[in-house]
């Protein structure tokens with residue numbers, strides 16, 4: 001049997017809307033304060049998409065950067081996976097990204113797993129490479145949850161922001177692997193803790209027939225339950241991923257968690273014994289951008305030369321579903337600085 005094909009993570013990109021909304025600006029119409037939001041979440045401001053912005057455009061910009069940084073031509077891309085819960089088109093926004101890049105040989109489709117979406121898409125993409133089906137894959141995580149929160153509900157709307165991030169993944173040279181281990185979990189029994197559920201409305205077609213009408217309710221969340229879930233389950237999957245790889249927490253260069261809440265980041269790091277200096281965080285500037293948080297943070301850290309080729313990263317995504325997972329990643333490729 002031939003050895004499994006290795007994965008290399010060779011490019012990153014990110015894009016966010018230009019409009020910044022500070023905590024003080026939120027308190028223009030909400031009964032909230034900068035002090036409350038900062039102390040409970042670590043968030044100071046977020047980017048909000050205006051009517052001119054689109055998920056497809058931000059995703060395409062992020063994907064284009066990842067492609068260029070990986071040094072690929074658009075026609076070399078085999079697969080584009082777009083993790084999102086807020087597409088511009090419910091039939092899928094990935095084909096729009098394909099068209100914008102001119103990646104005409106790629107197959108492109110969406111994957112929905114809320115805030116775990118990017119991690120699940122990364123793990124899914126890796127299977128296509130390992131099986132020999134694809135050579136080069138762009139994995140994009142993007143969400144515009146500002147379009148789906150209730151802006152009068154201070155318990156939820158202050159948490160979220162908009163953005164997109166992308167990673168280029170390709171077949172690795174022999175002896176290299178950028179995805180060491182992975183764990184994925186779902187508990188659908190607890191799906192109502194965090195949901196953007198169907199709005200049950202109907203339309204009368206004639207006196208014997210009422211059809212349903214498409215539509216969704218704004219995001220609903222039991223904040224305390226979600227908090228407890230995250231601080232309990234995320235350390236467990238990360239510990240499992242480390243154990244499977246035979247790696248200790250001390251050997252990690254970075255902890256790259258879904259950016260939901262600064263207190264969750266600190267609690268998980270503490271449980272694993274990872275020092276604060278190794279915990280990547282940009283929550284202060286973006287809030288929770290759902291499927292975009294991990295690639296957005298990754299890209300910033302790569303651009304700042306904090307994450308460098310060969311660095312070992314423990315990553316975990318978690319959120320609605322409930323869904324959660326972890327992966328141990330090695331950034332870059334052997335011939336890169």
Ligand code: COA
Nearest residue numbers: 032033036040115154155158223224226227260261318319
């Ligand atoms: N501004 C001011 N006060 C607020 C507020 C806001 N934005 N949101 C809630 N409050 C109030 C509540 O009404 C409550 O007031 P009361 O005691 O008079 O009823 C008080 O603050 C405490 O609310 P509580 O819900 O207990 O706060 P908390 O400490 O649990 O923090 C979250 C709330 C949402 C920040 C926290 O539960 C959390 O981060 N949960 C995880 C959410 C998450 O990450 N979701 C996405 C996962 S992908």
